[in-house]
Amino acid sequence: MKFFFKKSLDISEETKKLSSYIKQCKQIIDQNDYSSPESSLCLPSDVHILSQIDAMVAKKKTAKLKYVITIGIGGSNLGAKAIYDALYGSVDMFTPDRYPKMIFLDTIDPKINTAFLTFFKSHVKSADEFAISIISKSGTNTEPVVNAEVLLGYIKNRFSKWKQRCVITTDANSPMWNEGARLGIDVLNIPKQVGGRYSVFSAVGLFPLAMANIDIRSLLQGAKKMRDICVNESPQNYSFTSSVFQYQNWKKGRSIHNNFYFQPEFESLGKWYRQLMGESIGKEKKGITPIVSIGSVDHHSMVQLYWGGSQDKTTEIIYAKKSQDCFVPQEALFPTLSNTKGKNTSEIVSAIRKGTALAYKKQMEPFFEIEFDEINTYEMGGYMQCKMLEIMYLAKLLGVNAFDQPQV
Amino acid sequence: MKFFFKKSLDISEETKKLSSYIKQCKQIIDQNDYSSPESSLCLPSDVHILSQIDAMVAKKKTAKLKYVITIGIGGSNLGAKAIYDALYGSVDMFTPDRYPKMIFLDTIDPKINTAFLTFFKSHVKSADEFAISIISKSGTNTEPVVNAEVLLGYIKNRFSKWKQRCVITTDANSPMWNEGARLGIDVLNIPKQVGGRYSVFSAVGLFPLAMANIDIRSLLQGAKKMRDICVNESPQNYSFTSSVFQYQNWKKGRSIHNNFYFQPEFESLGKWYRQLMGESIGKEKKGITPIVSIGSVDHHSMVQLYWGGSQDKTTEIIYAKKSQDCFVPQEALFPTLSNTKGKNTSEIVSAIRKGTALAYKKQMEPFFEIEFDEINTYEMGGYMQCKMLEIMYLAKLLGVNAFDQPQV
Incomplete structure (x- = not known):
C-alpha cells in the first residue's frame, strides 16, 4: 500500500499536539491493554x-x-x-x-x-x-x-x-x-x-x-503491519499525516471529506468509513461529513459539483493498482469512437484516475491518494487499521471524544 | 404522494422572483416546445x-x-x-x-x-x-x-x-x-x-x-400529474416549495442536503438525485452537496453526526407508506429483548421513522417529508418530475444555469 501526500504538508504543530497520544497508543498495544x-x-x-x-x-x-x-x-x-x-x-x-x-x-x-x-x-x-x-x-x-x-x-x-x-x-x-x-x-x-x-x-x-x-490471518497481518507503522512519530505514519491533512483543511472551512474510490467494489468500504468518521468526530457541533464517490461513475454525476461548486471539500483518491485483465477486442466495432482497441480495461480506468488527480492538482483542491497493491485481505486490513488510527488522531486534534456517541 | 412542510415557511419573496419563470415553464409544456x-x-x-x-x-x-x-x-x-x-x-x-x-x-x-x-x-x-x-x-x-x-x-x-x-x-x-x-x-x-x-x-x-x-405509462402519468401541479403558483407546487426550502437554508450556510430514504430500495433513487442536484447547481463556486442516507441503517452510522455535528445540513425524509406485509412471529425467541412479537415489520420501521422526524423537529433542524403512497411507477414518476422542477427553480434562485456542466 502506498500513500501519496503533497510534500509541502507542514505537520510540526500537530506533531507536538499528538506526540504523547501516539506514545499512549503504542503503550496500549505493548501492554495488550x-x-x-x-x-x-x-x-x-x-x-x-x-x-x-x-x-x-x-x-x-x-x-x-x-x-x-x-x-x-x-x-x-x-x-x-x-x-x-x-x-x-x-x-x-x-x-x-x-x-x-x-x-x-x-x-x-x-x-x-x-x-x-x-x-x-x-x-x-x-x-x-x-x-x-x-x-x-x-x-x-x-x-x-x-x-x-x-x-x-x-x-x-x-x-x-x-x-x-x-x-x-x-x-x-x-x-x-x-x-x-x-x-x-x-x-x-x-x-x-x-x-x-x-x-x-x-x-x-x-x-x-x-x-x-x-483469509482473516492475512487481514490481521495487514492491520498489524500498518498499526505498528502508525503508532510512531515517523514520516510513514500515514494515519497521522491524513489526520493532519483533514484537520488543517477543516480549519479552513472544508467540512466535507470525499472518499473517491476508483473500483466500484470499494463502495461498501466507503460506507464503513462513513460510520467511522461520522460517529467518531461528529459531535459538539463539530465534524466533517464523509461522502463516498465512485470513479468513473461520478465523473458523470458529481464531478461538476466537486470541481465547480463550493470549495468545501477534501478528497482522498483510493484505488487498487493491480486488477485482473480484461481486454477490449482488437477488432473495434465502433472504430471512429475511441482508440481503446486491444487495451486492458484496467489501463483505461487508470488513465481516467490519473486525469482526475491532475485536475485536483491544477485546481489546487486539497487531495491525497492511497494505492492498494491489489484488492486483497492484507491490503484491506492495512487500510482499515490506518483509518481507525487516523480518526483517533483527528478526534484528538479536534478536541472531541472519538469513542462515544452521545446523540444516539 | 404527500408532502409535509413546516407551515411557517415564508415563500413570498421567492414567489416574486420565480413567478415569470414558472409561467415560462408552463408555456413550454403548452406549446410542446x-x-x-x-x-x-x-x-x-x-x-x-x-x-x-x-x-x-x-x-x-x-x-x-x-x-x-x-x-x-x-x-x-x-x-x-x-x-x-x-x-x-x-x-x-x-x-x-x-x-x-x-x-x-x-x-x-x-x-x-x-x-x-x-x-x-x-x-x-x-x-x-x-x-x-x-x-x-x-x-x-x-x-x-x-x-x-x-x-x-x-x-x-x-x-x-x-x-x-x-x-x-x-x-x-x-x-x-x-x-x-x-x-x-x-x-x-x-x-x-x-x-x-x-x-x-x-x-x-x-x-x-x-x-x-x-409500466412506463403509469410512470409518465405520475410525472404528468405532478408536472401540471408544479408549474403553477399554488400551495401545491411542491417543486417550488422545496426549492425555496433549500434556497433559504443555503443562504443560512446549510450547504449539504441529506436525502434520508426509509426504504433501502430507494438508494439508487438517491443516486439519481445526486446527479440531478450536483450537476445542475454545483457551479460558479456555489452548490449544495446532496447526500443519501438510508433509515434505519444510518441510525447506526451517520445520525450521530447529523444530530450532534456541524449544523450544515437540510434533511428530506422520503418513504413509502404502504409496503408488503411481513410479521414477526407471535412466539418470541428472545422474549426479554423486544416487544415486537406479532407486529408487521412495516410498523416497526414506521415507528423508527416517526421518531427520526420528531428528533429533527425537537432539534430545530430543518427538514421536510415526502410520503409515497407505495413504491410503484406512478409515484416514482411523480417524485422524479417534482425533483427535476425543484432543481430548475432552485438554480434560478441561486442564479446558476441548471442545464450546463462547464467543468466536465
Whole structure:
C-alpha cells in the first residue's frame, strides 16, 4: 500500500499536539491493554481471540456451507460487508455458483425480509448449508432482534439442529448474551471497550468472514503491519499525516471529506468509513461529513459539483493498482469512437484516475491518494487499521471524544 | 404522494422572483416546445416519443427475454436504475427466477466486466434471451463504448442475429448514431435540448424499462400529474416549495442536503438525485452537496453526526407508506429483548421513522417529508418530475444555469 501526500504538508504543530497520544497508543498495544477506549488497537495481534474464532469456525464450518447470514447493523456488519463486497459481493449476481456467499440483513424491510425468506425456503435443503451470525454489541438493538425473530421463527420449525447453526456475538452478559445462554446458542464476545465502529478485527468481523473462507490471518497481518507503522512519530505514519491533512483543511472551512474510490467494489468500504468518521468526530457541533464517490461513475454525476461548486471539500483518491485483465477486442466495432482497441480495461480506468488527480492538482483542491497493491485481505486490513488510527488522531486534534456517541 | 412542510415557511419573496419563470415553464409544456433547455418538461405527455418506444419494444421484446442489459453511465442509466432497483433490483439476488432482469454496466471495471461476461456466456442460450440498450447522449463517452466493445465483441461471434438484439439511444447524428446507422443497429434519439440528468422520461429511461416489463405509462402519468401541479403558483407546487426550502437554508450556510430514504430500495433513487442536484447547481463556486442516507441503517452510522455535528445540513425524509406485509412471529425467541412479537415489520420501521422526524423537529433542524403512497411507477414518476422542477427553480434562485456542466 502506498500513500501519496503533497510534500509541502507542514505537520510540526500537530506533531507536538499528538506526540504523547501516539506514545499512549503504542503503550496500549505493548501492554495488550483492553481497559482503554483505544483497545481495538490490540486486536490485530490478539492470538487469544483468534484461537477462539478458529475453534468456533471449526465447530460451525461444513463442507456444504452455502450461506453465511449476518444479522447486524452499523458497526456490527459494515466492516465484514466492506471486506466481502470488495472481494466477492460486488459480483455475487454474476457468480451464482460461487459459495459460500455472505448475506447481510441489517435494517428491517418487509420486501427484503420476505424475498430473502422465500429464497431461503426454496434454496436451502439442509442445516449444513447455512450459518447465522447474529451480532449486536449492546445486545438490545431492535433491528437484529426483529431480523433474527423473523428468520429463526421459520428455521426452528424446519431444522431440528437450528441452534447449532447460529452464533451470537455480543458484549459479555448483555441481554442477548443471556438469551443465547438460556437457549443454548453459542456465543462470542466483543471486548467491552471496543466500540462497534472499531470492531472489525474482533469476532464481529472475523467470525463471519472466516466462515465465508476469507483469509482473516492475512487481514490481521495487514492491520498489524500498518498499526505498528502508525503508532510512531515517523514520516510513514500515514494515519497521522491524513489526520493532519483533514484537520488543517477543516480549519479552513472544508467540512466535507470525499472518499473517491476508483473500483466500484470499494463502495461498501466507503460506507464503513462513513460510520467511522461520522460517529467518531461528529459531535459538539463539530465534524466533517464523509461522502463516498465512485470513479468513473461520478465523473458523470458529481464531478461538476466537486470541481465547480463550493470549495468545501477534501478528497482522498483510493484505488487498487493491480486488477485482473480484461481486454477490449482488437477488432473495434465502433472504430471512429475511441482508440481503446486491444487495451486492458484496467489501463483505461487508470488513465481516467490519473486525469482526475491532475485536475485536483491544477485546481489546487486539497487531495491525497492511497494505492492498494491489489484488492486483497492484507491490503484491506492495512487500510482499515490506518483509518481507525487516523480518526483517533483527528478526534484528538479536534478536541472531541472519538469513542462515544452521545446523540444516539 | 404527500408532502409535509413546516407551515411557517415564508415563500413570498421567492414567489416574486420565480413567478415569470414558472409561467415560462408552463408555456413550454403548452406549446410542446423542444427548443428550450427546460424541454424535458414536455416528455411526460409526448405521445410521439411514446409510440416510437412502443414500436421499438414490440420489435425487440421476446417471450424468452431474461436480461435487459443497459450500457450507459450517469444520466444514461441512473434514472432507469433508480426505478428498477426500487421495484425489483434490490431483491434480485433473492429472486433468481424472476425475469426479465435489468443489468447495468456503467463504469469500466475489469472484475465486473469479466464476471458479467463469464455469467453471460454460461447463462444465455439464445439471442432471444437478451436485449442490449446502449445509451450515450453525446455518443462519444469512453465507458459505454468500451463496455459495448467488450460485450458485443463476444456476442457478434456467437449470435448471428446480434444486431437485432441491440438498440442505440443517442443524440440524432452523434458519432454513435452514425456508427449505428453504418452497422444497421436500431437507433432511438434523445431530444437535443434534453440533458442526461433530465432524460429519464425519454427513450433513455423508457425503452429499457419497458423492455423489462415496467409500466412506463403509469410512470409518465405520475410525472404528468405532478408536472401540471408544479408549474403553477399554488400551495401545491411542491417543486417550488422545496426549492425555496433549500434556497433559504443555503443562504443560512446549510450547504449539504441529506436525502434520508426509509426504504433501502430507494438508494439508487438517491443516486439519481445526486446527479440531478450536483450537476445542475454545483457551479460558479456555489452548490449544495446532496447526500443519501438510508433509515434505519444510518441510525447506526451517520445520525450521530447529523444530530450532534456541524449544523450544515437540510434533511428530506422520503418513504413509502404502504409496503408488503411481513410479521414477526407471535412466539418470541428472545422474549426479554423486544416487544415486537406479532407486529408487521412495516410498523416497526414506521415507528423508527416517526421518531427520526420528531428528533429533527425537537432539534430545530430543518427538514421536510415526502410520503409515497407505495413504491410503484406512478409515484416514482411523480417524485422524479417534482425533483427535476425543484432543481430548475432552485438554480434560478441561486442564479446558476441548471442545464450546463462547464467543468466536465
